[in-house]
Amino acid sequence: LRGYEFIKTSKSDKGALLIELNRPKALNALCTPLIIELNQALKEAETDSSIGATVITGSEKAFAAGADIKEMKDLSFSDAYGKDFIENWSEQVYNVKKPIIAAVNGFALGGGCELAMMADVLYVGEKAKFGQPEIKLGVIPGAGGSQRLARAIGKAKAMEICLTGDMFSAQQAYDWGLAAKIFPPEQLVSEAVKTAEKIASYSKIAVKAVKEVINEGYNLGLDQGIKYERRVFHSLFGSHDQKEGMSAFAEKREPKWKDE
Numbered sequence: 001l002r003g004y005e006f007i008k009t010s011k012s013d014k015g016a017l018l019i020e021l022n023r024p025k026a027l028n029a030l031c032t033p034l035i036i037e038l039n040q041a042l043k044e045a046e047t048d049s050s051i052g053a054t055v056i057t058g059s060e061k062a063f064a065a066g067a068d069i070k071e072m073k074d075l076s077f078s079d080a081y082g083k084d085f086i087e088n089w090s091e092q093v094y095n096v097k098k099p100i101i102a103a104v105n106g107f108a109l110g111g112g113c114e115l116a117m118m119a120d121v122l123y124v125g126e127k128a129k130f131g132q133p134e135i136k137l138g139v140i141p142g143a144g145g146s147q148r149l150a151r152a153i154g155k156a157k158a159m160e161i162c163l164t165g166d167m168f169s170a171q172q173a174y175d176w177g178l179a180a181k182i183f184p185p186e187q188l189v190s191e192a193v194k195t196a197e198k199i200a201s202y203s204k205i206a207v208k209a210v211k212e213v214i215n216e217g218y219n220l221g222l223d224q225g226i227k228y229e230r231r232v233f234h235s236l237f238g239s240h241d242q243k244e245g246m247s248a249f250a251e252k253r254e255p256k257w258k259d260e
């Protein structure tokens, strides 16, 4: 993998890509060059057949303290609207087909909280702090924060968080169902990598289908979602890996996936 300035990447031999946001002096504020590098790394993961899932993490102090306030403070309306500020990065992360796990230690604020919520699985370290403090800057969340938070934890809590700018804790994120698991800070990243490796050990075609049906279904009514799931389930009977997975079970052996 190539060298980057604002992120560090490493690949495990079991198919996990680890992306560490690495702009410590600015608490990993998401400046444009950082976002370009993050998208580049995710794009490379997408085409690298040896990678099954990606973990995005920051440091123990900060996952990311938000969009870069100093960079955006002088933007005009026509800069923001004309260039569709934030859409260009947030949609790219969200549209990645391979699973992404966000492993959050420290601050995940504003765009940092939004990036964490764009991930497919959120793991948190016990000292993580989340929030949407944009209200304090005279703006509102712009990378899906108000929408994803309301869907994940309910309108009342999301409204309070976005209106007050108050932070919420890792324990709250876990109790409210935003985070899938909570760990001591020093175990967080290795546990996230372990999960990514487990995902990477399965058929990539089935993994892709799981991510697709859950995300599609999230925007549909229950009946439509169930129908969509069933159609994709049916389609997997056309795959090699369905035959292999079920034959291996019947023959009491490990499956050998071809990802097709």
Ligand code: CAA
Pocket: 025, 026, 027, 029, 030, 065, 066, 067, 068, 069, 070, 071, 086, 107, 109, 110, 111, 112, 114, 133, 134, 137, 140, 141, 142, 143, 145
């Ligand atoms: N953008 C740019 N720089 C940032 C930053 C941000 N979001 N967050 C922190 N930094 C910088 C600080 O300016 C400071 O730089 P200098 O040393 O050059 O002054 C450095 O990181 C360290 O920060 P602090 O000295 O403030 O550290 P702290 O430990 O005292 O406080 C903090 C930590 C509570 C996270 C505080 O830095 C903070 O409140 N940051 C801003 C959080 C925020 O408002 N985020 C939302 C951004 S808007 C957004 O994200 C829009 C969107 O929806 C996409």
